[in-house]
Amino acid sequence: MQASKTPAYVALVSAVALGAALSSAIHPQKPSAPPAEVQQTAANVLPESTPAVSREETVSWKQTVLNWQNVRLQLEAPLPDGATPSCRTPTGGEDEVGTCYQVVPGQSPVLWRIATVTQRDRFVPAKWFADAQSAIKSALQPQQVADMINADLATSWGFSLTNVSMVNSTTVRDGIAIKGQATYRPDQTSTNVVTMTCLVAFVLAANRPSQVLYCTANADDAEKSGARLVASLRKLNPSFDVQRNSLQAIERTTYQRYLKTHGGTAANPEVVQGEIEHFAATTADCQTYGAISQERYLCNEQHAKARMDQLSSLSARQ
16 A cells, blocks of 8 residues: 555645544644744735736636646636636645636735645545544534634645634535635735735545635625635536546446346345445444545555455356
8 A cells, every 4th residue: 555645735724624633633732823923914825926917807707727737627716807827736746736826916806726636546535525524523613623724824825814713614515614814915015915804615626635715805705705616616526425437436336236137135145245344344444544545545445356356256156
């Protein structure tokens, strides 16, 4: 089994929320505060060379494609006419988190950024992601989760929010989200400082842990538009419980085919019992790995392969 890649995703806050938070739930400790030297600014998220958008340009919500070397995600987001998001593809090492962003300066600036795991073979089943979030919510108080995520924003991305709180789960479905304030400057020399209201959400997009950051100077619109951005990412990039062509998917198909061609469940009680035992053994063995770790997925694949060999032997004896 290959070495863990989970630590590489700590830079992506969703991995922290679904990994470190679970560890804290087992060994509770007071969440660390953001480093004192970190300034409350969202400008650090974006490069200073971001081109300005003239007031004459029209900005509207459009469907676009986020394109990295191994991954393509679709998204509906606010974009100036003719503009495309700026994307950065990770190079080398295991820290494979790609980012795409767009900033719309002006008197009421808007900025958004998507970060997602871009490792080619990365696959997190939708149920695992949901289970991990449920475990967090049941083990920690909402403000603890919000503070922990905010502290990691400071450590991993170089900025943090003030007045952080959790976003209602009915606003951002199937994800964990916080909101707060930050300041924005068009560049480091600008004296025009704008207070932004930001939403940071952690969701599964195409079975990849992903982070959504949406900030706007319109405080009343931040949560609504941020939730819209999250919803479009999930809708246009659905996630599933079993990866197509995975050994787990093939095992399930092989089992169903065996029953269909050998008289059904009533005629094959031992085969049915064997499948029940297979899932029980898989769960007992693989749950020792992290909730969204690659090891857990590979463990399930190995068990599926062993079960397929058993089914093949049964078929050969018929």
